[in-house]
Amino acid sequence: MGEMEALRKEADNLKDQITEARKVVQDTTLQEAVAGTALVGRVQLKTRKTLRGHLAKIYAMHWGTDTKFCVSASQDGKLIVWDTLTTNKVNAIPLKSSWVMTCAYAPSGNMVACGGLDNMCSIYNLKGKDGNVKVMRELAAHTGYLSCCRFLSDSEIITSSGDCTCVLWDIETGTEKTIFAGHLGDCMSLAVSPDFKMFISGACDFTAKLWDIREATCRQTFSGHESDINAIGFFPNGNAVITGSDDATCKLYDLRADQELVTYQDSGIMCGVTSLAPSLSGRLLLAGYDDFNVNIWDMLKAERVGVLAGHDNRVSCIGVSSDGMACCTGSWDSFLKIWN
Amino acid sequence: MEDLDLPQMKREVESLQYQLAISREKSSITVTELVKWIEGCVCDDPFLNPELMRANPWVEKGKCVIL
Numbered sequence: 001m002g003e004m005e006a007l008r009k010e011a012d013n014l015k016d017q018i019t020e021a022r023k024v025v026q027d028t029t030l031q032e033a034v035a036g037t038a039l040v041g042r043v044q045l046k047t048r049k050t051l052r053g054h055l056a057k058i059y060a061m062h063w064g065t066d067t068k069f070c071v072s073a074s075q076d077g078k079l080i081v082w083d084t085l086t087t088n089k090v091n092a093i094p095l096k097s098s099w100v101m102t103c104a105y106a107p108s109g110n111m112v113a114c115g116g117l118d119n120m121c122s123i124y125n126l127k128g129k130d131g132n133v134k135v136m137r138e139l140a141a142h143t144g145y146l147s148c149c150r151f152l153s154d155s156e157i158i159t160s161s162g163d164c165t166c167v168l169w170d171i172e173t174g175t176e177k178t179i180f181a182g183h184l185g186d187c188m189s190l191a192v193s194p195d196f197k198m199f200i201s202g203a204c205d206f207t208a209k210l211w212d213i214r215e216a217t218c219r220q221t222f223s224g225h226e227s228d229i230n231a232i233g234f235f236p237n238g239n240a241v242i243t244g245s246d247d248a249t250c251k252l253y254d255l256r257a258d259q260e261l262v263t264y265q266d267s268g269i270m271c272g273v274t275s276l277a278p279s280l281s282g283r284l285l286l287a288g289y290d291d292f293n294v295n296i297w298d299m300l301k302a303e304r305v306g307v308l309a310g311h312d313n314r315v316s317c318i319g320v321s322s323d324g325m326a327c328c329t330g331s332w333d334s335f336l337k338i339w340n
Numbered sequence: 341m342e343d344l345d346l347p348q349m350k351r352e353v354e355s356l357q358y359q360l361a362i363s364r365e366k367s368s369i370t371v372t373e374l375v376k377w378i379e380g381c382v383c384d385d386p387f388l389n390p391e392l393m394r395a396n397p398w399v400e401k402g403k404c405v406i407l
Contacts, residue, residue: 007349014356021364028368033375043387048398068397085397182355184343218355219362237377239370256370258362281381283388300375325386326398338398340386 022259030252030261030300040283040298043306045327051082051336053089058330059100059116061317065107070319072330073103073114081105081112081126084328084338093124093133106151111136113157115146121159123171137174141167148190150199152213158199160187166201168213178216182209188230194238202229208243210255222253224260231275236282244273250287252299264297266304275317280324288315294329308339 056076063070068085077098081091099117106112115121121139128134144162151157152168156177160166166180166187185204192199198219202208208229210220222241231244240261241253250264250273264285271290278285278299285297286308294315296306313332320327326340344352386392 004346004349007353010353011349011356014353014360018356018360021360025364025366027366028371030371033371037375040388045387048396182352217358220359236381239374254367254370254374256365257367258364259367261371279385279387281385281388282378283382283385300378323386325393325396340393340396340398
């Protein structure tokens with residue numbers, strides 16, 4: 001038997017053992033645990049603000065931490081930082097490359113980042129002298145498009161790419177600190193755990209991976225989806241992972257027991273999930289779809305309890321503010337909406 | 341898996357060995373605690389507790405003002 005063949009056999013064997021280990025600890029299901037829980041009442045959120053200003057499809061948005069500001073990225077070649085309360089544009093940053101696919105707000109509020117088909121992650125300093133927003137760093141090393149980026153701090157950022165890897169960067173030096181390789185398809189999305197020790201990535205190999213940032217290892221791999229995973233997020237307490245896929249479903253995975261808990265699906269929904277965000281308590285899951293809507297799910301009972309209809313094109317991004325008071329949606333119709 | 345070369349395949353096997361070795365807790369504990377955590381936070385969730393939305397910063401208070 002060739003070495004390659006032997007390794008393949010070993011890999012299959014290990015996967016079977018992991019499946020067995022998961023079965024061993026599965027002594028209950030979420031459905032059983034919430035059999036006596038009442039369904040949450042119908043959730044109706046209204047559009048409170050519409051943020052107008054982008055001239056083309058919006059691909060990404062990200063709330064600032066502990067703030068009512070958010071940043072959005074559009075293929076009109078602009079990053080806009082919005083004061084969502086007044087709808088004023090705090091900053092309108094012109095980009096070198098208009099093919100932007102992601103943006104992020106640093107927890108400190110001092111920086112924003114973006115990237116896309118230029119394969120780079122560009123970091124902008126919002127608090128520069130004389131109020132000018134300039135490119136601070138261009139992080140270049142990925143050999144594929146930048147699909148997502150998230151700051152750990154003002155000095156570190158994690159990126160995911162169409163080259164199938166995720167990278168931890170030192171912003172100061174502009175260099176790669178750690179490369180997280182293992183996915184067999186384009187990495188589409190990433191999310192950082194509430195304690196900043198782990199991150200999760202969703203990819204076109206239909207799996208989600210949990211990575212230990214400092215150990216630089218993949219701790220867990222979650223399968224089950226039947227198509228690309230476009231969106232991923234941590235459950236608010238960091239103990240579970242939520243994924244959204246082109247297979248029209250969202251799934252919840254339990255990190256501690258290492259298993260899939262539930263699938264959020266409806267025979268009436270046949271289009272892909274583009275984005276997702278849990279509410280503050282994790283009881284609700286807000287997910288954006290290709291059919292222009294956002295569906296609100298009761299995460300425990302796995303039933304739809306609301307819809308946000310108002311965009312005239314695909315909802316490409318969604319986020320819930322850090323105090324849980326508002327949800328922001330961004331769409332290919334070029335508008336962002338604030339709902340609560 | 342067919343697309344991997346030898347070094348990548350070796351890393352995949354190493355990774356799987358690591359992933360197999362992580363400790364797994366029983367669902368009866370983890371799921372119960374997850375449900376309890378959510379139920380404990382629902383009253384602080386503005387989307388589920390209308391009391392918290394009374395002072396909604398995104399809603400205009402009062403009537404129009406002549407500048």
